[in-house]
Every structure is written in C-alpha cells, then in structure tokens.
Amino acid sequence: MSRTARVTLVQANGVAATTAPYSHALIVEAGRLLFISGQGPVDANGDVVGIGDPHAQVRQVFANIQALVEAAGGSLADIVELTAYLRDMSYRSIITEVRKELLKAPYPTATMVEISKLAFDDWLVEISAVTAL
Numbered sequence: 831m832s833r834t835a836r837v838t839l840v841q842a843n844g845v846a847a848t849t850a851p852y853s854h855a856l857i858v859e860a861g862r863l864l865f866i867s868g869q870g871p872v873d874a875n876g877d878v879v880g881i882g883d884p885h886a887q888v889r890q891v892f893a894n895i896q897a898l899v900e901a902a903g904g905s906l907a908d909i910v911e912l913t914a915y916l917r918d919m920s921y922r923s924i925i926t927e928v929r930k931e932l933l934k935a936p937y938p939t940a941t942m943v944e945i946s947k948l949a950f951d952d953w954l955v956e957i958s959a960v961t962a963l
Contacts, residue, residue, distance in 0.1 A: 835860030835962035837910060839936040851929040852940035858910050860962035864902045868915065868956040869894040870949060878952045884921040888928050891957045896932075904963045906932050911960040912940045919944040921955060 840855035848854060871879045871887035872894070880886025896906055914925055922942060929937065938959075948956050 835908065835910070837936060837962065848937075850926045850940075851933055851935075851937045852912075853935075853937050854939070856910055856936060856939055858962045862902075862963040864899065864904065864908075864961040864963055866895055866898050866959040866961065868913075868949075868958040869898075870953045870956050878950065881952045882954075884918075884924050884954045887954050888921065888924050891955055892928055892932060895957065895959050899959075899961050902961070902963060904961055907934060908961045908963055909933065909938045909959050910962045912938050913958045914940070914942040915948060915956045916942065916944050917946070917948060917954045925955070925957075 836859040838857040839853055840857060842854070845854055869891045871890040873879050873890065879890040892906075895909070899905060899908060912929075916922065916925075919942075925942065929940075948954075
C-alpha cells in the first residue's frame, strides 16, 4: 500500500543533508492521524523477544508498529514521524539498517535518544510513531 496522505519534503539552505534514512521536515496533509505509543520488543503473547539482542528487538518493535498501522488501514509508508529510545546509542546503526530496509523516501522525520532505563529491564529499544492515513 502506498502513502495515502500528501507528504512534501521540506529542505532548507544552511541545513546539512541527512546521513541516515530520515527527513528533517515534512509537510503532511492527511485526513486521519494515527499516534502509536512507544512499542517495545514484545510478541503477541507478551513475551520479550531477543533478550540481550538489539537486532531482534528492533525487528520486533518495527513488526509491532507495522501490525498497528495495518490494523488502522495503512502501511509503513504512511509513517511520518518516529521517536526511538535506546539503552545504548551503538544500536543506532541497527535502527538505521532496518529503516532503510522497511521505509522509502521521503523518510519519516526522526528523533533518537539514549536513555538509562525503559519500561522493562530487558528492553533495549522502544519506538513510537505518528502515521498520516
């Protein structure tokens, strides 16, 4: 499924090009917005996936986001903003790799921060999303 909202990439002189799959700014014209709470690496049974494995956890988080977007009638292409919370900034490259694989330009805007704790001790990553349907 393709993006249903009208999305326009905003670029500005004096702002360096992005070095990862995200956009500095987007203008979004949409009829509906879907706000997805921070998703952790938890499967449908409520079990933490990939304890100690940031790759497995990032993939599970994106699978949860995808399931929620699709349940609302959209696709990953409809995501316009991502916020990632990492227990270790070294996981940045994993998130970048997965975003490159799953998302297409214009990429969602994005924020990524390292924090000392998440909701559960076994979580290494949590990501929230805004989707324009």
